[in-house]
Amino acid sequence: MMRLFRAALVQLQVGKDRCTNLENAAKLIAEAKQGGANLIALPECFNSPYGTKFFNEYAESVPNGPTCEMLSKAAKDHSIYLIGGTFPEIENNKLYNTCTVWGPEGKLIAKYRKMHLFDIDIPGGITFKESDVLQAGNELVTFDFNGIKVGLGICYDLRFEELAKLYRLQGCEILIYPGAFNMTTGPIHWELLQRARALDNEVYVFAISPARNDKGYIAWGHSQITNPWGKVTAQASYKEEIIYDDIDLTECDKIRQQIPIFNQRRTDIYDTIKKL
Numbered sequence: 001m002m003r004l005f006r007a008a009l010v011q012l013q014v015g016k017d018r019c020t021n022l023e024n025a026a027k028l029i030a031e032a033k034q035g036g037a038n039l040i041a042l043p044e045c046f047n048s049p050y051g052t053k054f055f056n057e058y059a060e061s062v063p064n065g066p067t068c069e070m071l072s073k074a075a076k077d078h079s080i081y082l083i084g085g086t087f088p089e090i091e092n093n094k095l096y097n098t099c100t101v102w103g104p105e106g107k108l109i110a111k112y113r114k115m116h117l118f119d120i121d122i123p124g125g126i127t128f129k130e131s132d133v134l135q136a137g138n139e140l141v142t143f144d145f146n147g148i149k150v151g152l153g154i155c156y157d158l159r160f161e162e163l164a165k166l167y168r169l170q171g172c173e174i175l176i177y178p179g180a181f182n183m184t185t186g187p188i189h190w191e192l193l194q195r196a197r198a199l200d201n202e203v204y205v206f207a208i209s210p211a212r213n214d215k216g217y218i219a220w221g222h223s224q225i226t227n228p229w230g231k232v233t234a235q236a237s238y239k240e241e242i243i244y245d246d247i248d249l250t251e252c253d254k255i256r257q258q259i260p261i262f263n264q265r266r267t268d269i270y271d272t273i274k275k276l
């Protein structure tokens with residue numbers, strides 16, 4: 001069982017041209033492999049600009065489109081685990097915001113559809129309604145990375161602590177969230193939500209954002225790795241860049257032993273409380 005590995009989060013600059021986006025992703029995945037990473041993760045919406053008006057145009061079926069082809073090849077060529085960020089998926093005329101995960105042989109090993117759609121309205125800040133065009137996924141999805149159980153979420157899912165807790169209860173040690181926060185909620189919530197999910201569940205949290213654009217939807221950037229103590233161990237700026245971190249899963253074992261909250265939960269009480 002591998003308890004030590006190098007992770008790379010690739011904060012891609014994403015533009016309007018799908019082909020350029022895919023080529024750039026392939027180039028930076030190769031660079032991350034050169035940098036020694038065994039697990040490489042890409043951002044939310046990395047094949048298209050982020051916006052409800054783009055989803056239909058850039059949507060692909062899984063695993064047949066050009067985006068999956070690039071991801072599968074990159075995973076195989078570099079013999080890595082590749083978390084393929086997200087892109088709009090189409091199935092039976094329905095659209096989803098979907099994360100695919102590829103194993104070192106280039107096989108699709110997991111597919112997660114965003115479960116909590118990003119519908120918020122902050123006047124003067126940000127208004128967004130994914131549910132105008134997307135369907136929500138209905139399944140928790142985990143995959144095995146050399147004996148380490150990893151749970152998947154996407155962006156707005158970070159706000160839902162119940163999802164993270166369910167993953168922890170299923171045995172996850174790492175949660176990975178491709179995400180594209182914005183200039184209103186990013187500065188105040190992005191780092192805090194990840195630290196909260198990490199500490200609540202004594203798990204590593206990886207979150208991967210696109211780099212900041214100067215027009216359209218402006219992503220906050222700041223891709224981040226947080227350890228099970230809730231400490232940020234790597235964080236990007238807002239520009240295109242790769243961040244690396246050497247992950248030692250014994251940190252997870254240690255905090256779980258030293259602060260054993262999961263053996264101290266008062267389920268005898270919680271389970272008697274009416275669920276709302």
Ligand SMILES: O=C(O)CCC(=O)C(=O)O
Nearest residue numbers: 118155156180181182185
């Ligand atoms: O929760 C937020 O503030 C941002 C979420 C988001 O950008 C997304 O779900 O894509």
